Amino acid sequence: MANNLVIVESPAKAKTIEKYLGEDFHVVSSYGHVRDLDKKAMGIDIKNDFQPAYIVSEDKKKIVSQLKAEVKKAKVVWLASDDDREGEAIAWHLYEVLGLKNKDTKRIVFNEITKSAILHAISNPREIDQNLVNAQQARRILDRIVGFEISPVLWSKVKPGLSAGRVQSVAVELICQREEEIKNFQSSYTYNIKGLFATAKEHKNLSAALNRSFNSKEEALNLLEHLIKASFAVNNVAKKPSKRSPAPPFTTSTLQQEAFRKLGMGVDRTMAAAQQLYEAGLITYMRTDSVNLSDYALGAAKDFIQKEYGENYSKTRNFHTKTKGAQEAHEAIRPTDLSLKTLDGNVQNAKLYELIWKRTLASQMADAEIEITNIEIGISDRQELFLTKGEVILFDGFLKLYSESVETDEQEEESNLSLPVVRKQDELLLQSAMGKQTFAALPPRYNEAMLVHKLEELGIGRPSTYAPIISTIQKRDYVVKGQNISKTRQVDIIKLAAKKITQSTINENYASEKGKLLPTDIGEVVNKFLRSYFVKIMDYNFTANAEKELDNIAEGKLKWQKMLHSFYTPFHAEVDSTKENAKKEKAERYLGEDSQGRKVFAKIGRFGSMIQIGESTDEQKPIFASLQSKQSIATITLEEALGLFALPKIIGEYEGEEIKVATGRFGAYIKVGSQNISLPKGSDPFKFSLDDAIALIKVNNEKKEMLKDLPKNLGKIDGKDVLLQYGRFGVYIKYDEKNYRLKDIKNFKDLTLADAEQIIKAPKKKK
Secondary structure (H helix, E strand, O other): OOOEEEEEOOHHHHHHHHOOOOOOEEEEEOOOOOOEEOOOOOOEEHHHOOEEOEEOOHHHHHHHHHHHHHHHHOOEEEEOOOOOHHHHHHHHHHHHHOOOOHHHEEEOOOOEOOHHHHHHHHHOOEOOOHHHHHHHHHHHHHHHHHHHHHHHHHHHHOOOOOOOOHHHHHHHHHHHHHHHHHHOOOOOEEEEEEEEEEEOOOOOEEEEEEOOOEOOHHHHHHHHHHHHHOOEEEEEEEEEEEEEOOOOOEOHHHHHHHHHHHHOOOHHHHHHHHHHHHHOOOEEOOOOOOOOOOHHHHHHHHHHHHHHOOHHHEOOOOOOOOOOOOOOOOOOEOEOOOOOOOOOOOHHHHHHHHHHHHHHHHOOEOOEEEEEEEEEEEEOOOOOEEEEEEEEEEEOHHHHOOOOOOOOOOOOOOOEOOOOOOOOOOEEEEEEEEEEEEEOOOOOOOOHHHHHHHHHHHOOOOOOOHHHHHHHHHHOOOEEEOOOOOEEEEEEEEEEEOOEEEEEEEEEEEOOOOOOEEEOHHHHHHHHHHHHHOOOOOOHHHHHHHHHHHHHHHOOOOOHHHHHHHHHHHHHHHHHHHHHHOOOOOOEEEEEEOOOOOEEEEEEEOOEEEEEEOOOOOOOOOEEEEOOOOOOOOOOOHHHHHHHHHOOEEEEEEOOEEEEEEEEOOEEEEEEOOEEEEOOOOOOOOOOOHHHHHHHHHHHHHHHHHHOOOOEEEEEEOOEEEEEEEEOOEEEEEEOOEEEEOOOHHHHOOOOHHHHHHHHHOOOOOO
16 A cells, blocks of 8 residues: 555646656646535625635545545555645645644645656645645636626626626627727728849849838829839849847747647647646646756757757757746756657647647747848939848758747738849849739737737736636637638739730738637627726726736735635625616617618627517517628618518428428528428528528438438447437437447448447547
């Protein structure tokens, strides 16, 4: 029997750690927090100095019971939860719930799950840091108070079932504010000119952009007409050396941003993959504000770079964390073993690991040495110049391994990576020129990476909170991710070639919403209400200052109860004032009247955004229609709103049955006879044709024919029935209270009992 019991948060971490410790250690998991504030009540005694009422939830009672049994068998209990505020709180809750004694309990922390780190932690135990625990408690209590007191106000003044969060509401405000900027944006355009030149002697090409733009097509045409007869010469050639330095190794936020830009991974998925890599002992702790690397990591990186690339590629760098009072001041995120370049198995985990590996090594590599050449091209009898620049990489340095991506919606500056050799006063020949109507860029909507960057810039949230913030505002349906929807506009093009000018227009897509965070109608309504009545909560400075105060609590410089008292008194008064004085928020917009003179409103209903024709006081009852996914209360027109009432509509017949297109609570569908068949995702019900409907009916009938013999009993294995059934996710085998899904429903027709047994007994793939 083991004398030492080690308690960690996750089973994956427990397995990794147990292999590094001897037989005298038994490692178990608490599966995260074992207790929390009571969900059925506020769970805080405000009058008694904000005393929290923690309870063990129903789903954790069995785990706590098992842990208590393990504790009785052990002489020493080692609390090995993560080395941050949340981890410290988990250790403290375990200490309290399991009735541990100080003399028999040791707190250990480590920044990576490697043998040396675990053994070092065992050799250097400490006590639970109550300051870190208090910082976590203060955040939890502060967020509970805000949610518990504001949410009922939203229920009474806006709509039942809504909720608000201290940090999440500010994130929604950022997204709504950006949407307002886009709606109020005044579009403008200029005409930009580019030319393609050739050297007079060697006829080598280079492209260049005019150093000014024009406000009208006429001005652009005048310039192109002048270019027909003009001559061109190099006015100046300027070369200057430059260098580019690598980015620091990853923190939590920079990893989330770079994984989104380079790998297309959402913040939630990035953190899940990083957690798995950490628990497998492959990377250091993934929640950190720090860009520091340990002496061991610096030495290992230097050795690897010199061996792999040569001494001239190595440059040891000590990066310093700029975040004052950083919550997780460990190391940056890095591989635990820099000699391990790639991973097998899960593709996304492997890609994320490779990104971390490259970024870590690149941070310890030499600067890239670059020569930048700027060329000015003069036009006879004109003051304007054509400008171009090129870069020559003299020494690639860290670029040999890694280049940081940049999030930008700005137009790229004209640049040639390779320029022909030209000298001052060299004659150039104009091959062609083009003037393009260029519109001012809309303010860019936030994607997940941009929002994380903005929150960090404002000092809102900490490494452990970015992913939950973005996840929560989407789960609450205040924010949605845009689909691949772009607007289209016509763009004027003027071309000069072979001394002739031609004019044309092209269609250009712009303002793509794919992957961008957009406020929903209800999100905008809630945000407007909170902005009007809870000014302090919605103030970015207040939220950022709260983070600083939490940092001070963690450092033992501030009592957590004092912080909560200074917040609660004015906040509670604001809640009471809002209850008394706030008007019922009308989540609606008046659009006009229909042909019969009845009023038309766009509004929030029980099941989402909808159009209402008529009022409850009218003799004729109001009628309703749901908005389509691409429509918004804020922007829908009267004409578009009335068009929604074109449904249900009859579009034809099939085998003597009338076909109707309609919309309901769960989206658009066709009705034929007694069947209701959902339209394919992305289909426009107003443009759904008879041919589309017949094709959909045939597919549905084929599916019904295929499934008509289900459920089906295939026989018995070990005396238990093997059933073939059909459910929400397709055809599956049900055996011994477990389900085994079949990937292709077409394959089930000839499925035998032997086939089913093979599927049931196949080894499970590790997730």
